[in-house]
Every structure is written in structure tokens, then in C-alpha cells.
Amino acid sequence: MQEKKKDLKVITPSEKASIYKTENLNLWYGDKHALKDIQLDIKQNEVTAIIGPSGCGKSTYLKTLNRMVELVPSVRTTGEIHYRDRNILDKSYQVEELRTKVGMVFQKPNPFPKSIYDNIAYGPRIHGIKNRKILDEIVERSLRGAAIWDEVKDRLHENAYGLSGGQQQRICIARCLAIEPDVILMDEPTSALDPISTLKVEELVQELKKDYSIIIVTHNMQQAARISDKTAFFLNGEVIEYDETDKIFSNPADQRTEDYVSGRFG
Numbered sequence: 001m002q003e004k005k006k007d008l009k010v011i012t013p014s015e016k017a018s019i020y021k022t023e024n025l026n027l028w029y030g031d032k033h034a035l036k037d038i039q040l041d042i043k044q045n046e047v048t049a050i051i052g053p054s055g056c057g058k059s060t061y062l063k064t065l066n067r068m069v070e071l072v073p074s075v076r077t078t079g080e081i082h083y084r085d086r087n088i089l090d091k092s093y094q095v096e097e098l099r100t101k102v103g104m105v106f107q108k109p110n111p112f113p114k115s116i117y118d119n120i121a122y123g124p125r126i127h128g129i130k131n132r133k134i135l136d137e138i139v140e141r142s143l144r145g146a147a148i149w150d151e152v153k154d155r156l157h158e159n160a161y162g163l164s165g166g167q168q169q170r171i172c173i174a175r176c177l178a179i180e181p182d183v184i185l186m187d188e189p190t191s192a193l194d195p196i197s198t199l200k201v202e203e204l205v206q207e208l209k210k211d212y213s214i215i216i217v218t219h220n221m222q223q224a225a226r227i228s229d230k231t232a233f234f235l236n237g238e239v240i241e242y243d244e245t246d247k248i249f250s251n252p253a254d255q256r257t258e259d260y261v262s263g264r265f266g
């Protein structure tokens with residue numbers, strides 16, 4: 001007898017909601033054409049890795065997603081980036097609004113020269129939260145979310161500079177979580193860390209994708225293969241290939257991707 005088909009709809013990754021849709025994005029630093037006709041549909045609650053050789057435009061692309069790139073005076077862009085269906089490159093889009101939704105973690109841990117507690121409470125305080133009990137709750141929740149609560153709960157009022165590099169990076173992730181973002185951008189977040197701290201941050205990224213969408217620039221291809229769902233391979237300012245991470249690393253469509261992921265250049 002034929003088995004009765006279950007009426008279950010399988011959600012394939014391509015059907016997941018988009019968090020960012022980039023359409024025909026071009027970016028110039030003065031005369032330097034750094035991003036060329038970028039098309040990328042980044043999905044919600046996934047880890048998306050951006051890989052490629054030095055100078056190919058990875059960080060530039062990441063910094064367009066929170067418009068940080070505008071801090072460079074010579075920058076000019078054309079095209080659109082839709083974040084949850086609104087074009088963030090439209091001048092009417094308030095950058096302050098965007099920054100409350102999109103957190104960023106940098107290559108080098110950059111805690112403020114303040115206590116661990118004040119590092120985490122900083123963003124919420126800027127948003128007007130003064131109530132100590134509420135701040136206490138946010139601090140604890142954020143530190144737990146960044147998997148560092150147990151290590152620091154007895155030293156919350158000590159300076160964050162007294163922590164190890166790996167702990168400082170998780171404090172920076174907790175600081176990011178405290179503003180309750182929707183997206184977390186990570187620019188080579190483990191490149192300054194030792195292998196054990198790197199592993200902790202990688203495990204954390206896996207945990208965080210349940211609640212956040214994460215876009216991570218990495219030079220470390222094993223890391224991209226380990227932690228991401230999708231990978232975009234950039235070369236000379238172009239996206240050469242964007243697909244499921246397994247496909248990019250095992251059976252890429254483009255020879256240049258194959259050469260890069262197999263270590264033939266880069």
C-alpha cells in the first residue's frame with residue numbers, strides 16, 4: 001500500500017523571509033569603483049558569510065548595510081538596499097532608526113573604558129531607560145545572551161578592559177544585544193582571538209541566529225563553512241557566487257569560487 005503523503009509544507013531556504021534585498025548596488029570611493037552591481041537577497045534568521053580576498057569589498061558591503069560607509073566623505077552609491085522592504089539608501093530613511101535595528105561587532109574588541117555593567121547599559125540609557133531594575137534586567141539578559149554572564153556576574157562593576165580579548169568580544173556582542181537589534185553585522189569578529197575564544201564566539205553565533213539575522217565577514221574559510229547557512233563570494237567588488245554554504249564549499253558553480261575556496265589564491 002502506498003504510504004499516505006503527509007500534508008506538510010517544507011520550507012526551503014529560498015522561501016524564508018528576506019531581511020536585506022540588495023539591488024544593483026554600486027559604490028565608489030572617489031574614482032575607485034569598490035562595489036559593482038551587487039544583487040543579494042539575505043534571509044532572516046540565517047548566518048550569511050561574506051568571503052573573498054583582501055580588498056574585494058567585503059567590509060565596504062557590510063558597512064553599507066548600516067550606512068556606516070557614509071562616514072567616508074568621498075563615497076557615492078547608486079542602487080537600492082531594502083531592509084525589511086524599505087530602501088535604506090533613500091535619503092528620507094533616518095540613519096538613527098536603522099542603527100537601533102542593526103548592531104555591529106568589529107574585528108578588534110572595542111569595549112568602552114567603563115565597567116562591564118556600564119558598557120551594556122550604555123545603549124539602553126541613550127534610549128532613555130533610567131530605571132535601575134530594568135537596566136539590571138537588560139544587563140543580565142544581554143550578558144546571558146552573549147554566553148558570558150557566568151564569567152562576569154561577580155565583577156559587573158569592574159572595568160571591561162580587565163577582561164581577556166575573547167571575553168571583551170563577547171561583552172561587545174552583549175552590548176549589541178542590549179539594544180535588541182534585528183540584525184547583527186560582524187566584521188571578522190574572531191580574527192584577533194585565540195582558538196578557544198573563537199570557538200566560543202562561533203557557538204554563540206549559532207545560538208544567536210534563532211533570534212537574529214547575522215551577516216559575518218570572515219577571512220577564515222573553515223569558519224564560514226562551519227557556521228554559515230549561505231555564503232557570498234566577492235571578488236574585485238563583484239559577487240561571483242551566492243548560494244547555500246555547503247554548495248559553495250563542495251560544488252561551486254564558478255571556477256573562480258572553486259579556486260578561492262580550495263586555496264588557489266587569496
Ligand SMILES: Nc1ncnc2c1ncn2[C@@H]1O[C@H](COP(=O)(O)OP(=O)(O)OP(=O)(O)O)[C@@H](O)[C@H]1O
Nearest residue numbers: 029032034052053054055056057058059060061072
Ligand atoms: N575609505 C576608503 N577610501 C578609499 N578607498 C577605500 C576606502 N576603504 C576601502 N577602500 C578601497 O575599496 C576596496 C574594498 O575595500 P574593503 O575594505 O571593503 O575590502 P575587504 O574585502 O573588506 O578587504 P580586507 O579583507 O582586506 O579587509 C579596496 O580597494 C580598498 O582599498
